Amino acid sequence: MAVTVGFEDFPALYRSADGNSIKGQRRHLLVTRFRLGALVTAAAFGVVALRAGGTDVAAVVASVAFGAALVSDVYMLRERPDRQWYAGRAVAESTKTLTWRYMVGGSPLGITDLDEEQAADLLLARFTEIESDVEPILLIPDHGSPEQVTEGMRRVRALPLEQRRELYLRSRIRNQQEWYGTKARWNERRATQWSVLLAVLELLGLTAGVLKAGGLIDIDLPGLVAALAAAGVAWVQTKQHQNLATAYAMAHHELATIGARIRHARTEEEWAGFVAGSEDAISREHTLWRASHS
Structure with a gap:
């Protein structure tokens, strides 16, 4: 029966950081x-005249x-x-990569370099370094172990190399690769959809501007369309769909190459280096993600 690793098998630090x-x-x-x-609503009611008695309802709204904005x-x-x-x-991903290195024997937590307790001590020391760089409020614990x-x-680390290699390929490389592929396709679709929507809004704004310039409409429709377009641009900048699609696609293909080379690591020493390289590749993607959101 194939060995599996569940969410509850990961450290409390990872689960806490991930949840928060x-x-x-x-x-x-x-x-x-x-x-x-709220800003779009304010813009919409700013271009209409709506009164009830002596109150300008549109201005109130x-x-x-x-105020809500x-x-x-x-x-x-x-x-x-x-x-x-x-x-x-950042904490979750740093903890996760160290956990995988410990479990399957990746450098600097290789099986031949450190015994189980030495590896556990080094892992805990690295966790302490990670914890010291963040506020405690970001690490509120979950209800797990x-x-x-x-x-x-510990059970995974004690497995023979062949079983650890099979587990790492299936549950780390292939799982992460599939996640990257799915997210790349999703973000590419969203980027295209938003590009089309913004182009439509710009066309509407142009049309509204021509109509207003020709005296065919009295309301400030170009201003409303501009507010909608600005909100759309702000949302696209928040989500970073195109940048993420590119980064995830690159990571997907890089992991495919790494997965194809996994059988070349036949000894514990070769395996430790292979895992380190694989985890470095995954960490590079996360570094790009953080840079795009900073």
Whole structure:
């Protein structure tokens, strides 16, 4: 029966950082959507005349929308969910690559270089270095095991080289490669869709501008379309679809090449170097991701 590694087999540090990063991402994107929606709403009600009795309802709604956008800005500045997202992801990925090196015997945690306890001590020392670089609030623990070196990790490390190699190929390289491929295709589709949508908005803005210049419309429709286009551009910059599609595609193909060479590592020493190179390739993609979001 094939050996498997589940989420609960990873260190508490990884699970905590991963969970907090996901929470930060969700909050950041949710508040960004809310803010952009509020600004578009303010622009929409700013170009119409809507009165009830002696009250300019449109102006009231626009003011409320601007106030909502301001509140979201204050929240972003105070809570910094983007920092929770990025820093949490950095900790999670750094912890994950060290965990895989420990489990399968990758350098500097090779099987022939260190015995189990020496490797565990070095792993924990590296975890401590990672923890010291982030705020404790980003590492709120989950409800799983508090262990940093789990029984599942030790069990994998004790396996023969052939089984560790098969597990690493299936659960690390192929799994990561599939994830990159799926995300590359998804982001490419989104990039195309947003490009088309923004082009349509620009065409509408041009048409509205011509109509207003010709005196055929009285409302500031070009201003509204401009607000919609600006919100779209801001969202595209937040999501970075095209940059991510390119980075994920490159990582996908690089891992395909790495996977094809896995059988060349026949000894523990060769295997330790192979795993180190593979993990470095995965880490490079994450470095590019962080740079695109900084």
